Amino acid sequence: MMNSLKKIVLGLLTLLLVSHSGTGMSAQPPISQQPKNIIVLFADGVTGSQWEFGRKTSELIRQKPFLVTNVFMKTGHFGLMTSHPANAYITDSAAAASAMSTGFKVNNGAISITPDGQRPATLAQVAKAQGKRIGLITTATVYDASPAAFSVHSQSRRDSENIVSQYLALEPDLLMGGGAEYFLPKGVEGGKRLDGKNMIQLFASKGYQIARQPEDLNTLRGNRLLGLFANEDLDFEIDRDPREQPSLAQMTAAALKVLTQESDTSVSKKGFFLFVENENTDTAGHRNDAAALMRDLWAFDEAVQIALDFQKKNPDTLIIVTGDHETAGFSPTYARKTKAPAGAGNEMRVADQHITFIANFKMSLDEISNKLKAKAKQGADQAAMKAYLAELVSEGLPGLIIEPDLEKLVLETQAIDLNSSYLPANTIGQMIARQTGFYWASSGHTNQPVVVAALGPGSQLFQGYHDNTDFAKKLRVLMGVK
Numbered sequence: 001m002m003n004s005l006k007k008i009v010l011g012l013l014t015l016l017l018v019s020h021s022g023t024g025m026s027a028q029p030p031i032s033q034q035p036k037n038i039i040v041l042f043a044d045g046v047t048g049s050q051w052e053f054g055r056k057t058s059e060l061i062r063q064k065p066f067l068v069t070n071v072f073m074k075t076g077h078f079g080l081m082t083s084h085p086a087n088a089y090i091t092d093s094a095a096a097a098s099a100m101s102t103g104f105k106v107n108n109g110a111i112s113i114t115p116d117g118q119r120p121a122t123l124a125q126v127a128k129a130q131g132k133r134i135g136l137i138t139t140a141t142v143y144d145a146s147p148a149a150f151s152v153h154s155q156s157r158r159d160s161e162n163i164v165s166q167y168l169a170l171e172p173d174l175l176m177g178g179g180a181e182y183f184l185p186k187g188v189e190g191g192k193r194l195d196g197k198n199m200i201q202l203f204a205s206k207g208y209q210i211a212r213q214p215e216d217l218n219t220l221r222g223n224r225l226l227g228l229f230a231n232e233d234l235d236f237e238i239d240r241d242p243r244e245q246p247s248l249a250q251m252t253a254a255a256l257k258v259l260t261q262e263s264d265t266s267v268s269k270k271g272f273f274l275f276v277e278n279e280n281t282d283t284a285g286h287r288n289d290a291a292a293l294m295r296d297l298w299a300f301d302e303a304v305q306i307a308l309d310f311q312k313k314n315p316d317t318l319i320i321v322t323g324d325h326e327t328a329g330f331s332p333t334y335a336r337k338t339k340a341p342a343g344a345g346n347e348m349r350v351a352d353q354h355i356t357f358i359a360n361f362k363m364s365l366d367e368i369s370n371k372l373k374a375k376a377k378q379g380a381d382q383a384a385m386k387a388y389l390a391e392l393v394s395e396g397l398p399g400l401i402i403e404p405d406l407e408k409l410v411l412e413t414q415a416i417d418l419n420s421s422y423l424p425a426n427t428i429g430q431m432i433a434r435q436t437g438f439y440w441a442s443s444g445h446t447n448q449p450v451v452v453a454a455l456g457p458g459s460q461l462f463q464g465y466h467d468n469t470d471f472a473k474k475l476r477v478l479m480g481v482k
């Protein structure tokens with residue numbers, strides 16, 4: 001009797017819990033669940049296998065728990081999202097970010113403009129209309145696909161000049177990353193704008209503090225900031241010179257200071273929407289560069305730490321950790337050591353020693369590729385190129401054996417397969433794969449569902465399996481908009 005009563009009570013409780021944590025979006029969440037501040041931490045090209053790699057390498061090499069898996073996934077709510085665009089099965093970053101920002105599918109390459117020409121409001125526009133302050137950070141150029149799709153509209157992700165002009169009109173309170181070249185007119189050193197405008201001056205005249213080097217972030221004043229730390233993308237973490245470029249964590253910490261700076265109290269009472277992207281995790285994938293990916297996953301996790309520290313003091317903050325799609329089918333696996341028949345004596349499995357091996361790498365494959373290309377452009381002959389490759393490998397990838405068949409392909413900039421689009425980086429990546437087991441299926445994006453993990457008020461909405469357009473819809477609900 002007691003037992004069956006217990007069962008009924010438990011069943012009722014379960015029902016109540018399930019209906020409470022349901023992810024339906026039709027019902028407006030209670031005001032207590034509407035966060036004041038929203039921070040979206042966005043690792044481009046990252047989903048399950050990358051997060052798991054971040055956890056394993058962080059614990060083994062950094063000897064630190066990886067916050068994305070160990071805090072967000074363990075203690076928060078998490079779910080999965082589709083990534084496909086309107087016109088294909090496999091997405092690019094523009095279409096994925098557009099869907100997540102507007103709630104509408106768009107074609108690859110489009111920035112928050114639907115195939116029929118609609119320009120639905122972006123999350124940054126919605127936040128601004130709700131009286132929130134807005135900020136965009138990326139390690140790419142600030143007008144790159146993801147930050148652009150979260151804030152403005154453009155027929156093409158390549159229309160950098162126009163995207164920067166729209167930023168000036170939108171006036172985000174904070175903009176940080178690379179890309180000074182489309183803020184400066186052609187003729188000025190590093191400038192590429194054709195309209196002759198100096199956007200840095202125009203932002204300054206609207207009251208923005210301008211930061212061009214990391215130390216500028218030590219003397220923050222005011223409540224508006226434009227930080228441009230490179231003409232193009234910021235460097236991979238593995239290559240970054242901290243005197244020249246800030247880390248993602250440094251930019252995030254500066255952003256939180258600027259966005260909580262009191263000026264117009266009626267505005268700051270409504271909180272902020274901050275988008276923080278590490279684009280290098282995607283680029284590392286495209287290059288098939290496991291060591292660079294590892295460093296940038298840790299750099300991302302340092303930014304996650306800054307956000308968590310802020311949330312501790314400001315519990316009315318929702319933090320979401322996510323990405324847009326998976327890049328390059330990252331696939332740590334086992335393989336044959338040689339081309340001899342498979343068997344117990346001829347098997348190599350990724351193990352701690354292989355992680356330790358790549359943790360000693362000091363240069364990204366992108367950097368090595370660029371150096372090789374520059375040398376070839378100077379007219380170096382085959383023997384000089386061969387010697388230079390050996391020098392770069394011993395300096396940047398110590399211990400890696402240069403295998404003759406792949407060396408030939410590297411020096412001739414030949415692809416090992418049709419899906420190797422980034423050369424010679426992908427071929428060097430294949431060399432690393434053979435010696436460590438860190439393989440890649442491709443050099444492009446894949447269909448893997450994207451992980452969304454959330455902590456804070458409203459986080460339960462992100463639980464379950466959803467379309468990526470639902471991401472925008474949920475955040476709109478959480479900002480009090482339909």
Ligand SMILES: [Zn+2]
Binds near residue numbers: 093282283286327445
């Ligand atoms: Zn990509």
